[in-house]
Amino acid sequence: MFMNSNLFEPGKSKAEKNFVQQAVKQNHRLDGRRSNECRDVQLTFGADWGTVAVTLGETKVLAQVSSDIGVPTTARANEGKLQLNVNIGGVAFLDEAQSTHDQRFLTLNSLLERTFRSSRCLDLESLCVAAEQHVWCVRVDINVLNHDGNLYDASTIATLAALMHYRRPDVTFAEDELRIYTEKEREFQPLLFLHYPVSVTYCIYKSSSQPIVDPSLLEENAADSVIVLSFNSYKELCTLNAGGSAPTNVRTIMQCARNAATRSKALVDFIRKALVLDEEQRSKGSGQVPGLVGLISEAAHKMSFHQLMKDELDKERATTEDSQMEVDEQPPEQAVVSVAQDDVKKEKPKQEKETPMDDSSWLPEESTPATVPAPKAGKTKQNRNKNKGNKKQHSKKPQNESDSEEETKPVI
DSSP: OOOOGGGTSTTOSHHHHHHHHHHHHTTOOTTSOOTTOOOOEEEEEOSSTTEEEEEETTEEEEEEEEEEEEOOOSSSTTOOEEEEEEEOTTOSSOOTTSHHHHHHHHHHHHHHIIIIIITTOBOGGGGEEETTTEEEEEEEEEEEEEOSSOHHHHHHHHHHHHHHHOEEOOEEEETTEEEEOOTTTSOOEEOOBSOOOEEEEEEEETTEEEEEESOOHHHHHHOSEEEEEEEOTTOOEEEEEEEESSOOOHHHHHHHHHHHHHHHHHHHHHHHHHHHHHHHHHHHTOSOOOOHHHHHSTTSOOEEHHHHOHHHHHHHHHHHHHHHHHHHTOOOHHHHHHHHHHHHHHHHHHHHHHSOOOOTTTSOOOOOTTTSOOOOGGGHHHHHHHHHHTTTTOOSOOTTOOSOHHHHHHHO
């Protein structure tokens, strides 16, 4: 018999949720950060191409890229394949018998699929060796070593860094013969990208209107709504995933989008700088590149975001502070709606007095004695006979003109 799965994961009990919500209401976080402050991101590249370990606070993710020659699909015969596989079995408190294991696996896998495959960040046509025969199949394995919140951002950073770091062998296809060269024969080729997507996660609480970026595990589980935004280096929106019970207005979403675009661009620049440093370290040939065990250990050389991106970090803080000021000065929506309704109610009676309703289209106009004189009673039959005889001559007669008052009464 298994106990309730909510007791195994921090932030699931009511006491913890109330404590976190009260702290957010007072603009306080458990680790001392501000609402717009992110944790430090650290990258460690392995000895093999496409092996990267990402540390985001206490969250650790290991990504590894591999490739193989395969057969393309019939729908896209000249494009390669990109496959993503997520493994969260290394997390201690997530047992396979619990429902949280399947939920986190499915949500994380679907988010990575939308961020990298649906947005088509890789140039899949460059992975084609021979149309309808041979293409490169690229596979990315994401292993979660430790989970302390914001697993989405750590996984996307690890996936992007591993794909940018990976080198595939050179291959030729001539006379129905496929040849794959080794690294000594020919240099390995990097993958071609169309854009570089990175996700940023925000948490929203009902007790506070200010969203929280880069939440910890306790803050993420106690949040009422979670918004995941994926932007590329061109500040273009790739994916948007929002869910929860907290109401979000347009101003809050736009504030999160502006900050996420700036954050994503800074992360892509950080990955590029880290790749340059890794190439310099490999070119020296000093043998300091860590292996798979060295990636997990804390003694490995890690490249810190706060050290390499000091200027961009100051700009990001300035932009987030300005957007926070806009949200704080936002008037309540109920007051705006009530004022607008009062204005509409005041304007409605004025418009009714100035523009009365036109009933000429569905009621016949009454004839006035000034325009149409009243005929004598003895000549009514003669006038009717005259009108019958003159129908052919006067084909177009005014609609509002009548012969006598007696004729208008039955019509009305």
